[in-house]
Amino acid sequence: MAPKYLTKDLVPLTGSSAKIPRIGYGVYRSVDCQTAVLAALSVGYRHIDTAQFYKNEADVGRAIKLSRIPRKELYIVTKIQYPVKDSVEETLESLKDSVQKLDSGEEGRPGYVDLFLIHTPSSGRQGREILWRALEMLKEGGGAVDIGVSNYGIEHLFQMDLYTSTTPVCNQIEVHPFCQQREVISFCRSKGIAITAYAPIVRNRRSDNPTLVTIGQKHGKQSTQIMIKWSLQKGFIPLPKSDNPDRMKANIDMDGWELTEEEMSEIDHLDEGQGGAICPYPLNCP
Template identity: 45%
Template sequence: MSETTESRMANLKLQSTIRLSSGYLMPLLGFGVYQNYTTRESVLEAFKAGYRHVDSAQVYRNEAHVGEAVRESGLPREELFITTKCVSKTHGYESTLKGVDESLTKFGFNYIDLFLIHDPYSGKDLRLATYKALLEARQARKIRTVGVSNYGIHHLEEIKEAGFETPAVNQIELHPFCQQKPIVEYCKQHGIVVQAYSPLVRAKRMDHPTIASIAQKHNRDPAQILIHWSLQKGFVPLPKSANPQRIWSNAQVYDFALDESDMQQLDALDQGKEGAVTWNPVDAP
């Protein structure tokens, strides 16, 4: 391996994690398990492929399966980064504290690396009560980092106005067709790391001419191009798959780079909120 190649690979390795405002390191590439009905097997395969970051949620009903995979993998718990979330129907101070304990029991863990408010549909009062409960759970060392998901700017502002600290993470739908630029810019200005869910557009645009052309140019598959776009933008993509071959290929994204022309072409695909392929509740009151 040449010195230039070694230097480039070293730089890519340095970019494989990001330090959160909580002080903890988070792997930039995560493994999503939404609607994954073989979660234990998929997570074990993901660990073999090099993933160390798993994104779950209470409503996914697979926290226990993630925990099983962690224990069966033999990997040290401290080398892994596990996320879960509480959906709006469970929001509230007491219910959130109870939910944290229930998640810990299901995972079989002593702590959860990142706990997110899953969505903002519960309304301002319950959102803030939930956020307060998560901060207290962190104080009790049950959670290491607190964040939110599907939060628009006004949701983030209400946290600030209530006198609470800024969340470390905001997880939103994010891919070339739905770039949510105002929210991303707000997060950037306030030190909030942006996680990108549905980075593969739920496989609905893999045959788009722009993506196909760039994939052919780099001798990569479309999914790798989409994941790399996200990484190169500074996001934390959370691709999901139950297919072992895809799990491996989705992780092989650190040995190439998209040039300025590639990025400009992908950036030009933005359709704003019309490009969303999920619920994307960032405008909830």
Template identity: 40%
Template sequence: MGSLTLQSTVKLSSGHLMPLLGLGVYQNYSAKGAVLDALKAGYRHVDSAQVYRNEAHVGEAVKESDVPREEVFLTTKCVSKTHGYESTLKGVDESLQKLGTDYIDLFLIHDAYSGTELRLQTYKALLESRDMGKIRTVGVSNYNIHHIEEIKAAGYELPAVNQIELHPFCQQRPIVDYCNKNGIVVQAYSPLVRAQRMDNPVLQAISKKHSHEPAQILIRWSLQKGLVVLPKSEQTARINSNAQVYDFELDETDMQQLDALDQGKDGAVTWNPVDIP
């Protein structure tokens, strides 16, 4: 794992490369400054969503930065209230306009609340948008195994990505194992546990051992697990420190101690809607 760098990527089933570290912009309604800070710090991956209401800010930051568009991996998502074939096609065009780009690197179904029929209509629309060149890769978010199996049963190709809440306290192991076996890359959202467990004694001890902040330990754990990690911050100093995770490595004992913190779904700190029908 020592060869990991800020520019490390994973190859998706779509053939495209995705940076392992991204900036999350959930609830950042003026995300432009954070994205500019992140791009300056070396990030090349930004995770937004239609419901975040900041796609335009993300697009403006990319345009105003000195980083070429083709070097930035942009993700957005469509939430359940917008699901459906026609509404998804329209939503893709609206996201393209707001982001100010000709293509979106990764488009995710944000959640599975809409039910099987609308989920599959939405997925079909995203695949067609990809075939038209508007999207490069199609994936899902907050999907459990049965949601992905319904895609397979409908005869569609599997999603390239599944983005779920994931950190040492909520490891979602059955979903991760399924995704790993099926070539689906797992993205970890809320990897910093929304700062709610930073005083955990195990995390504090490992933090002191490596002379790195608890947040950096959590990010490094995700990277060493082979996850794509999406820490969120609006503060320049935090955005910078969250990227400084490549000058140390967690040893086997560290990883085992962090793995042992898993509380299953009880450890979740967000909506984590993976168990809906």
């Protein structure tokens, strides 16, 4: 039986009729992406997170086709980083190109992605507006069910009120015990914006942390699993990546056990603020 977190635990998105699976599978730096996605789908993942920047959208699309899993059972996310030639129309073409790679559609059904994100706020105030307008057009045309942002700080989200009445359904940011992003998360929650958590296991760089190791020993789990469980119990949507099928399974072995309030609080105390971040994206760039 597939784990509950993948098949049944779907999170409603504010302002959308769609629901997002509670754990996603990330493919950044996936070595053999098509094989990895096929393996991830076979162990039960149904939510795949890619990006134009990862240069593996076509591999993800091929794996989805080969899996023969009905499209409506999958949740596919991709991202665009910069507008094309400062043109909404040309940017829209780039979005459509991603959709085509991920889901070319079937007879009687056009292709679509479930969620298209702006990858980072780095293109500046005008660039972000162009990207958002193109995303709105993609959504209106049925190429994306929902649209959202990634690496957005409070200021970037505030600014959106100047050029749109559409609220992003999610903000995908780096979140794990060592970088807990409390301010931006609290702001997002006040607006109904879901948090998808990237690098949820800190790329395995902090798994020897004594607090995580001790809690893991109590539950018979690895530190990486403790970090994913913490993310879930915080209400985030973690996106662990692994090329290794055993690790893929371990990262979704989340049924039938819970961290206690005390353990959650111990992990809360591991926060190092921005100093604990491993990705250089500044949430406060202009």
